[in-house]
Amino acid sequence: MSDPVLLxxxxxxxxxxxxxxxxxxxxxxxxxxxxxxADLNVPLYDGDMEQxxxxxxxxxxxxxxxxxxxxxxxxxxxxxKGPSGVLKNALDWxxxxxxxxxxxxxxxxxxxxxxxxGGERAQAVLRGFMVPFQPRILQGxxxxxxxxxxQFDDNGRLVSEQYEKTLxxxxxxxxxxxxxx
Numbered sequence: 009m010s011d012p013v014l015l016x017x018x019x020x021x022x023x024x025x026x027x028x029x030x031x032x033x034x035x036x037x038x039x040x041x042x043x044x045x046a047d048l049n050v051p052l053y054d055g056d057m058e059q060x061x062x063x064x065x066x067x068x069x070x071x072x073x074x075x076x077x078x079x080x081x082x083x084x085x086x087x088x089k090g091p092s093g094v095l096k097n098a099l100d101w102x103x104x105x106x107x108x109x110x111x112x113x114x115x116x117x118x119x120x121x122x123x124x125x126g127g128e129r130a131q132a133v134l135r136g137f138m139v140p141f142q143p144r145i146l147q148g149x150x151x152x153x154x155x156x157x158x159q160f161d162d163n164g165r166l167v168s169e170q171y172e173k174t175l176x177x178x179x180x181x182x183x184x185x186x187x188x189x
Contacts, residue, residue, distance in 0.1 A: 012186055014041040015077035019084035019095035019130075021049055026120040026156035027083040029164045030175075034081050034118065037172070038179040046073055048098040058104060067101040074102065075109035079116070079182055080143070086121040086130035091137070099137055110141030114185040116178050118151035120159070126152030144185060149177050 016031035028045070035043040050066045051057070057064075063071075074080060084091040102109060117134055119127025131152065138145055151174055153159055159167055166172045 011040045011042050012078035013076060014038055014043045015073050015080045016043060016045045017048065017080060017082045017095070017098075018045065019048070019082070019092040019134075021094055025085070026153065026160065027085055029160050030083045030118060030120045030151075030153055030156070031081055032164055033160075033166050033172070034083070034116070034175055034179055037176040038081075038183060044073060044077070046070055046098075048094050050098055050101055053097055053100045053104075063101070063105055067098075068105060070098060071102045071105035071107075071109045074113065075107060077113065079114040079186055081116045081118070081182070082134065083118045083120055084127060084130045084134050086119060086123065086125070086127035089129045089133075091130045091134045095134070096137065099141075103141070108141070110138070110143045113143040114146070114182055114188075115143040116146045116182045118153070118175070118178070120153035120156035122155065122157055124154050126154035126156070128152045146178065146181055146185060149174050149181075151175050151178055 018027045018031055020027045051064055084095055117131055119131040121127035161167050
């Protein structure tokens with residue numbers, strides 16, 4: 009059996025965002041996989057643009073990555089008590105594509121934020137955003153990486169054994185969920 013395709017989606021566009029680092033750690037702890045990081049640098053959703061030009065190529069690529077993945081991991085920052093606009097915009101655009109790329113897809117969500125709650129509210133809101141797409145969202149263990157700017161070493165590895173243990177348990181649960189397909 010070949011390694012599963014694991015798609016990582018970061019709600020931050022920053023190249024060195026702690027949410028990207030968290031996704032990479034999740035992929036490492038997931039174990040053997042073909043890990044791909046999505047690019048959410050897509051235009052703002054505009055119904056007039058969609059009507060005139062159709063779904064942008066960047067959005068179609070994202071939808072195809074979601075559809076082609078065996079499992080998806082999403083990490084969101086928390087901006088004003090919710091997920092980033094970048095992430096919400098990408099979800100809105102993907103909902104406009106053909107098919108249902110999220111349908112029955114195993115998904116693990118996590119968050120990394122500077123605050124002491126680690127993006128807990130953003131993650132809760134994100135889970136609500138995902139309901140219409142009907143993925144199989146894991147219910148835990150929850151990973152809310154607080155004070156995320158100081159949680160990684162120079163190699164991008166988590167410095168807290170507790171966070172690594174919790175993230176590892178979430179990834180093991182995601183791997184187990186793949187077997188249910």
